[in-house]
Amino acid sequence: MNVKFLNPFVEAATEVLQAEVGVSPARGNLTLHKSALTTDEVTVLISLVGQVQGVVLYGLSVATGLALVSRMMSQDFAEFDSLAQSGVAELGNVITGQASIKLAGAGAAADISPPTLILGRGVTISTLDFSRIVVPLACDLGQITVHLALRESPSDGRGLSAVPLLANVGLAAAGRSAP
Amino acid sequence: MNVKFLNPFVEAAYEVLRAETGVAVARGDLALDKHPYVTDDVTVILSLVGRVEGTVFYSMSRETAMALASLMLGERLRELDGLAQSGVAELGNVITGRATVKLADAGYASTISPPTLLVGRGATISTLDFHRLVVPLDSDCGRVLIQLAVREGANRGQTMAALPVPARPALAGS
Numbered sequence: 001m002n003v004k005f006l007n008p009f010v011e012a013a014t015e016v017l018q019a020e021v022g023v024s025p026a027r028g029n030l031t032l033h034k035s036a037l038t039t040d041e042v043t044v045l046i047s048l049v050g051q052v053q054g055v056v057l058y059g060l061s062v063a064t065g066l067a068l069v070s071r072m073m074s075q076d077f078a079e080f081d082s083l084a085q086s087g088v089a090e091l092g093n094v095i096t097g098q099a100s101i102k103l104a105g106a107g108a109a110a111d112i113s114p115p116t117l118i119l120g121r122g123v124t125i126s127t128l129d130f131s132r133i134v135v136p137l138a139c140d141l142g143q144i145t146v147h148l149a150l151r152e153s154p155s156d157g158r159g160l161s162a163v164p165l166l167a168n169v170g171l172a173a174a175g176r177s178a179p
Numbered sequence: 180m181n182v183k184f185l186n187p188f189v190e191a192a193y194e195v196l197r198a199e200t201g202v203a204v205a206r207g208d209l210a211l212d213k214h215p216y217v218t219d220d221v222t223v224i225l226s227l228v229g230r231v232e233g234t235v236f237y238s239m240s241r242e243t244a245m246a247l248a249s250l251m252l253g254e255r256l257r258e259l260d261g262l263a264q265s266g267v268a269e270l271g272n273v274i275t276g277r278a279t280v281k282l283a284d285a286g287y288a289s290t291i292s293p294p295t296l297l298v299g300r301g302a303t304i305s306t307l308d309f310h311r312l313v314v315p316l317d318s319d320c321g322r323v324l325i326q327l328a329v330r331e332g333a334n335r336g337q338t339m340a341a342l343p344v345p346a347r348p349a350l351a352g353s
Contacts, residue, residue, distance in 0.1 A: 039302065047226035047292030055295050086307055113226030113292060114309065116234050120302030123218065127295055128268050 005052060005150045006030070006133055008102035009095070013137055013146060016095045021071045025144070028136035036126035037147055041065075042080070043118040043125070044092030050110030052103055054130050054150035058092045064142030071141070080119075089115040108152070184231055184329050185209070185312050187281035188274070192316055192325060195274045200250035200320065207315035207322075215305040216326055220244065221259070222297040222304070223271030229289030231282055233309050233329030237271045243321030250320065259298065268294040289332065 010027055017023050040059040047055050060068075062080050069087035070077045077084045093115045100110050118125075127149035137144045193204050220241040226234050239247075241259055248266035249256045256263045272294045279289050297304075309328035316323045 036296075036298070039299075045224065045295065047228070047295075049226070049228045049290045049292050054293060082305075082307075085305055089305075089307055111228040111290070113228050114233060115307065116224065116226075117215075117305040117307065118297070118302055119215070119305065120218075120299075123297055123299030123302040125295060125297050126264055126268075128265055128293070130293065 003030075003133065004106070005103065005108070006135065006148060008099040008106070009056065009146055009148060010135060010137070012098035012102060013095045013144070016091065016098055017137075017139065017144075020091065020094065021068055021139075021141070023071070023139040023141055025137035025139040028138060028143075031134045033132045033134055033147075036124045037132060039118060039121055039123045039125060040145065041119065041121050042085075042088060044089050045116045045118060045125075046092055046096045047113040048096070048100065048110040048150060049113065051108045051153055052110045052150050053153045054148070055127055056092075056096055056099075056150070057125065057132075057147040058095070059145040059147065060088070061142060064144065067141035085117050085119075089117045182209075182312065183285075184282065184287070185314065185327055187278040187285070188235065188325055188327055189314055189316070191277035191281060192274045192323070195270065195277055196247075196316070196318065196323075199270060199273065200247055200318075202247075202250065202318040202320055204316045204318045207317060210313045212311045212313050212326075215303045216311065218297060218300055218302045218304060219324070220298065220300050221264075221267060223268050224295045224297060224304075225271055225275045226292040227275075227279065227289045227329055228292070228332070230287040230332045231279075231289045231329050232332040233327075234306055235271075235275055235278075235329065236304070236311075236326040237274070237323055238326060239267075239323045240321055243323060246320035247323075264296050264298070268296045287331070 014025055017025050041062045042060050042065045044058040065088045066077045069084045072087055096112050100112050130149035133148045135146045189206055196202055196204050219238040221239050221244040223237040244267045245256050245259055245263055248263040251266050275291050279291055306328035311326045311328045314325045
């Protein structure tokens with residue numbers, strides 16, 4: 001994991017939160033995590049594919065999510081319904097999109113996947129051999145934790161570089177049956 | 180959501196599970212699910228970007244995950260530790276990779292993200308406006324659900340990496 005990928009995300013988050021929600025987040029201390037992440041109430045998951053690859057996760061509480069979308073759509077949300085969910089996911093999408101434009105400007109182009117939203121506290125998300133850089137962004141409406149599990153792609157990042165060949169460990173299992 | 184994107188995943192899962200774990204897989208009934216997915220014990224998540232875009236989940240119980248990882252690694256695993264998790268995630272990675280090769284042959288080239296593994300039952304995963312096609316795959320190891328939330332990509336397969344801006348377009352020849 002490379003720290004140089006971090007700033008585009010912090011800048012993008014600051015700009016997007018300012019433009020969409022009207023808050024100026026303050027960046028907290030960076031930490032590097034090798035272990036799995038235990039989810040907060042709401043997690044937006046977006047993958048990057050290209051010269052940079054990996055996963056970005058935005059973790060926040062339901063209360064923060066509600067406060068953010070209420071501002072974003074100028075209407076009070078009391079319940080974290082599908083509109084609110086889609087608003088939070090969109091926020092993650094726009095931040096990641098902006099960050100990827102900045103990354104492309106720095107010579108590390110990547111496409112982003114559509115967002116996936118995970119609701120439920122206490123689930124473990126493992127990015128496996130990708131370690132995570134974690135940055136908390138605190139604003140009036142609460143805290144958003146940005147988790148970056150990214151690395152430079154092994155090749156030029158195009159095509160199927162991320163797919164290993166079929167490992168042949170399994171071929172030795174020909175005679176074995178299920179346990 | 181287009182059903183034509185499904186078969187490559189089912190075929191790939193069938194081939195990969197057979198090759199990697201030696202188990203024969205039977206396909207159950209297909210269902211279209213518009214609701215968020217409530218997680219089983221173990222879920223492997225991968226995203227596709229390109230002419231097909233979206234997310235695919237492979238979900239299974241802890242027992243199934245351990246049985247598959249045990250067969251794959253050729254040793255009996257007793258807990259879902261890092262090695263077992265990495266084995267299950269790799270299975271999802273290889274299946275999805277193989278499926279994208281098939282999709283590319285059908286004219287839908289895409290790139291896949293590295294896998295992310297979710298451990299923990301009862302969380303809700305929403306793919307938002309993507310509907311999910313769900314196919315159960317049954318084997319001696321238990322049931323694996325393939326949950327496919329993909330659609331034809333908007334960017335027609337042009338990745339940003341594939342569109343370099345020419346540095347000096349006009350002056351090059353002068």
